[in-house]
Amino acid sequence: xxxxxxxxxxxxxxxxxxxxxxxxxxxxxxxxxxxxxxxxxxxxxxxxxxxxxxxxxxxxxxxxxxxxxxxxxxxxxxxxxxxxxxxxxxxxxxxxxxxxxxxxxxxxxxxxxx
Amino acid sequence: xxxxxxxxxxxxxxxxxxxxxxxxxxxxxxxxxxxxxxxxxxxxxxxxxxxxxxxxxxxxxxxxxxxxxxxxxxxxxxxxxxxxxxxxxxxxxxxxxxxxxxxxxxxxxxxxxx
Numbered sequence: 001x002x003x004x005x006x007x008x009x010x011x012x013x014x015x016x017x018x019x020x021x022x023x024x025x026x027x028x029x030x031x032x033x034x035x036x037x038x039x040x041x042x043x044x045x046x047x048x049x050x051x052x053x054x055x056x057x058x059x060x061x062x063x064x065x066x067x068x069x070x071x072x073x074x075x076x077x078x079x080x081x082x083x084x085x086x087x088x089x090x091x092x093x094x095x096x097x098x099x100x101x102x103x104x105x106x107x108x109x110x111x112x113x114x
Numbered sequence: 115x116x117x118x119x120x121x122x123x124x125x126x127x128x129x130x131x132x133x134x135x136x137x138x139x140x141x142x143x144x145x146x147x148x149x150x151x152x153x154x155x156x157x158x159x160x161x162x163x164x165x166x167x168x169x170x171x172x173x174x175x176x177x178x179x180x181x182x183x184x185x186x187x188x189x190x191x192x193x194x195x196x197x198x199x200x201x202x203x204x205x206x207x208x209x210x211x212x213x214x215x216x217x218x219x220x221x222x223x224x225x226x227x228x
Binding site: 006009031032033034036041042043044045046049050051089093095099100101102104105106107 | 145147208213214217221
C-alpha cells in the first residue's frame with residue numbers, strides 16, 4: 001500500500017511558465033514532507049521541505065504548499081527553467097516509530113521546454 | 115568534503131555471484147541508508163543503520179545483507195545475485211535528531227545481473 005503517491009509520471013511545461021507537481025499521502029502521522037530533485041546518473045538532491053504545522057514554505061522560485069485536510073502537497077516552480085528538467089520525488093517522514101525514515105513517491109519527470 | 119561516495123559506479127554480475135557495494139560519508143552522520151531505484155518504482159529502502167554496529171531492515175531487505183563496522187562506512191552485500199536485483203543502488207546519510215530528516219545521497223551504483 002503506497003503511503004506517498006505521485007500520480008503523474010510526467011509533466012511538460014514551457015519555459016517561463018509555472019510547474020506544479022502534486023503529491024498525495026495516506027498516513028496522517030507524517031509530520032515532515034520533502035521534495036528531492038534527481039538528474040540522470042546522479043543521486044537525488046534535497047530541494048525544499050515543509051513541516052506539518054505550516055501550510056506554505058517558499059525558497060526562491062520553489063514553493064511547497066501543504067493541505068493537511070486533503071492529505072495533499074504540491075511543489076510550484078515559478079518561473080520554470082530548462083535546468084529544472086529532472087525527476088522530482090516527494091517524500092514524507094514521521095518522528096514516531098520509524099526513526100525519521102523517508103517514504104518516497106514514485107517520482108514525476110518534469111520537462112521544461114525552451 | 116566529498117559528501118557521500120559509492121564504489122563501484124557500475125558492475126555486471128552473473129547470477130549466483132556475490133559482491134559488496136561500499137558507501138562512505140565524511141560528514142560524521144549517524145544514520146546511513148541503502149535504497150534501490152527501479153523504473154517506475156521510486157526509491158525503496160533496503161536496510162538502514164542508526165549508528166556504528168547497528169543495522170535494521172527496510173522495505174525490501176530480502177537477498178541483501180549490510181554491515182556498519184565503522185561510522186563512516188556502510189556496506190551492502192549480495193550473497194547470491196539474481197536478475198531481480200538489477201537496479202540502481204543509492205546510499206544516503208543524515209545526522210541524528212534534526213528534522214526534517216533530510217538525507218544526503220551518493221551518486222549511485224548501477225548493477226546489472228545477467
